[in-house]
Amino acid sequence: MGRNFNLDEIPDMTGKVCIVTGGNTGIGKICVQELAKKNAHVIVASRTPSKGQAVVDEVKESTKNDKVEFMQLDLLSLSSVSAFIQSFKDKNLPLHLLLNNAGVMSCPFTLSEDGIEAQFATNHVAHYYLTTQLLPILEKSQPSRVVNVSSLAHKYIFWNGLVLDDMNDESKYNKHMAYGRSKAANILFTRELTRKLEDSGDKYKNVYVNTNHPGAVSTELTRHNESMTMSVMRRLFFIAPEDGAKTQLYLATSPEIEKKNIKGKYFVPYGDESVPNKHAASQENQTKLWDFTENLLKEKVPGYTGANI
Ligand SMILES: NC(=O)c1ccc[n+]([C@@H]2O[C@H](COP(=O)([O-])OP(=O)(O)OC[C@H]3O[C@@H](n4cnc5c(N)ncnc54)[C@H](OP(=O)(O)O)[C@@H]3O)[C@@H](O)[C@H]2O)c1
Numbered sequence: 001m002g003r004n005f006n007l008d009e010i011p012d013m014t015g016k017v018c019i020v021t022g023g024n025t026g027i028g029k030i031c032v033q034e035l036a037k038k039n040a041h042v043i044v045a046s047r048t049p050s051k052g053q054a055v056v057d058e059v060k061e062s063t064k065n066d067k068v069e070f071m072q073l074d075l076l077s078l079s080s081v082s083a084f085i086q087s088f089k090d091k092n093l094p095l096h097l098l099l100n101n102a103g104v105m106s107c108p109f110t111l112s113e114d115g116i117e118a119q120f121a122t123n124h125v126a127h128y129y130l131t132t133q134l135l136p137i138l139e140k141s142q143p144s145r146v147v148n149v150s151s152l153a154h155k156y157i158f159w160n161g162l163v164l165d166d167m168n169d170e171s172k173y174n175k176h177m178a179y180g181r182s183k184a185a186n187i188l189f190t191r192e193l194t195r196k197l198e199d200s201g202d203k204y205k206n207v208y209v210n211t212n213h214p215g216a217v218s219t220e221l222t223r224h225n226e227s228m229t230m231s232v233m234r235r236l237f238f239i240a241p242e243d244g245a246k247t248q249l250y251l252a253t254s255p256e257i258e259k260k261n262i263k264g265k266y267f268v269p270y271g272d273e274s275v276p277n278k279h280a281a282s283q284e285n286q287t288k289l290w291d292f293t294e295n296l297l298k299e300k301v302p303g304y305t306g307a308n309i
Pocket of ligand 1: 021022023028046047077101102105150217219
């Protein structure tokens, strides 16, 4: 019998500060609600102020928790990520949970503000930058956690492996493969970051970084792939966002993570450890992705000094 994590198992989060990217809708919104219900200080990090603030108002009202706030973050713009990092630092808050949940799936070919294929830019590069720059705060706030929301779609790279060099070539673009690559990147990043943190001795001993597939969840994620079939599939087979949020909330809040020292792992509904595709779990690809992302950030972010782990 597998783990069947229940939202009632989320412990009291009083005093815990949590950032949820893409907290304005779908799975992220449920995470915001559940964390706020348990008294956490929750930052809804979203790109559109009106959408983010609406969720803040709604969650404050329903939970009577005043420590829910909106901070603007557009993952398609590294300068927006830089501004978010600075604004968060300026608050002098600890950080106990960074929930890298925002994502875009199978959109038509576009480039981010920085000229990076949009799914890779949103789902991987911006979250990598955000996480590594907030690490000093996560370190000071230990025990602390990072959850990178991946997908079963990471397995799409089974065909070609991890191909990074041609991602900005529109003629080679396959929107589903590009989603798979970005979601494989979430797992590779989780594993490589964990390895690097462990290699630095005891400094990050109680920083727990994990990743998950939330399930096939009925949300707005399919917005770029709407069809009659998709709508029927969603109604018949997809789970509710409340259930989709369980696995990441397990990784984000369950005391089991610390008790069992769960680090660098991939989890599936509803809180079961699983094994990613071999291309998303190879040391060679972990190193390749890390180096590629570091080089990209050096090129795109003025004054970037590296992940510094
Ligand atoms: N739903 C599923 O079946 C499923 C399956 C596997 C994995 N996942 C993963 O679960 C996570 C949550 O997805 P969901 O299903 O809840 O989808 P969703 O309802 O579409 O929510 C995605 C969230 O990401 C935000 N986002 C997208 N691009 C952004 C950007 N450039 N800057 C800031 N925020 C941005 C969206 O903001 P806007 O509202 O402003 O667009 C929204 O808040 C994603 O990482 C997805 O890959 C979902």
